[in-house]
Amino acid sequence: MAVLNNRLVCRAAAPIRSFCTKSAETEAELGRALSSAIPAQSSKEKGRNIQWVFLGCPGVGKGTYAARLSRLLGVPHIATGDLVRQELSSRRPLASQLAGIVNQGKLISDEIIIDLLSKRLEDAQTKGDTGFILDGFPRTVRQAEILEGVTDIDLVINLKLREEALIAKCLGRRICSECGRNFNVACVDIKSEDGNPGMYMPPLLPPPQCTSKLTIRSDDTEEIVKERLRVYNDMSRAVEEFYQRRGKLLEFDLPGGIPESWPKLLHALNLNDNEDKRTAAA
Template sequence: MAALSRFLRATATAARGMSTVAPESSVIYPAGLAAGPNMGSSVTLVETRDLGERNVQWVFLGCPGVGKGTYASRLSQLLGVPHIATGDLVREELSSSGPLAQQLAAIVNQGKLVSDEIVIDLLSKRLENGAAKGESGFILDGFPRTIRQAEILEGVTDLDLVLNLKLREDVLIEKCLGRRICSQCGGNFNVASISVKGENGMPGIYMAPLLPPSHCTSKLITRSDDTEEVVKERLRIYNEMSKPVEEFYTSRGKLQEFDLPGGISESWPKLLEALNIEDSDHKQSAAA
């Protein structure tokens, strides 16, 4: 983590005309997690190491609003590794009085992508703070988004898996427009009730709303960038830039695609099955 942070920080400064440092590489993987029949032939998982070092180094790809944060956060808790979302890092900076806040606000409110230099700088700060707390391994969410970012990451660490979450665009737009945040506790909710019938060979999708508790109901707000115009622009830009990144990781045997079949209750157990991971808590609640 510390080596990755140092390399990212040096890369960000190099982009401003300064020199960089040589990368250091490490590969870590969890005990008991191995390739299962549902992983697909495109993914090669690394050999496990000493028990104290076996933490995942994963990346989550997917369109804005697909649910990367939800599933990455759940998996991070299950596997005991930090979930680092660059979108959250940007929003934290936006809510601060830091020098980047105004510049980021103009970028985000237009639905544009934040520059590589800014993202790398924010990520390196987060990794430095995590390393100081003894964090090991990671699930990156929202990085890399460009070939350049992917090449930078490849220069310092050997990822175990790149998981690409997929959801049809009409459902994505409806889902994004239903997002709400509690202005008091910061909780994320969704008021959209999505039910799309299957047609033309495409399966139907149902996603129940994720409603807030009663004490949050009157405090819900909509993110300023969650308008239909901005959401469509974010998806257009993402789709334009994501294909080369997906091809980059496919060529390296790292990419695993997962089509979300519905909401959390439908998708979570299927995702665990695809990753060959057992969640005893989920089994117990399902059996109750």
């Protein structure tokens, strides 16, 4: 399922420069498209208006944490990777254009991504949702500038995981060829050493009916995973700095698996457990 997402990351390095040569006019146009889709600030009166962005490299578990927070806070989790996949499986005219781009391994343009994102935000607005948690956008400084030009992002959470754990997790990914669900067979168990804390992340094992049908993505080799991380780090640094300069970046080092990380993440975000329990009970 995460294939497309990683493909985007994987091939994103080269074309960035060409984005920068585009005119400011295009940028303003893209900004206008996005702006009309973002809920008006008055929605803040209805409660808290969360406008957050999640950053993090492939395999870090960004989608999982973003989805949990979106349920907890009652705001939509908008993942651009999902939007692209949904569009691809639709019969709309854009689907065949997108399929061509993806199959050739090309980078999906800012114009298309912003178009999909605007439509999704409009849907949310129609449904009366306030706020959002973005996942997979912005990926470049240009995208961050366009977003910043149309709305005030409150917080950017940068999820990080020790590289050795991250690589193990990426290599442990398995997909069931029958039901399409994702699992992870890696058990990360790093012992504490020289004052560095240890880390334990249990595997996410499949149910018996999936065990014999697990497949590995062909690009989940150690070499490709490391290259993917290198490309991601190169590209994301500028986006992280962009938000850091604006005082919006929260760096969060995941201390382990979900049971260990989730309460600490809530604490870092000043969210309390009561909210969590209420959601769990609902």
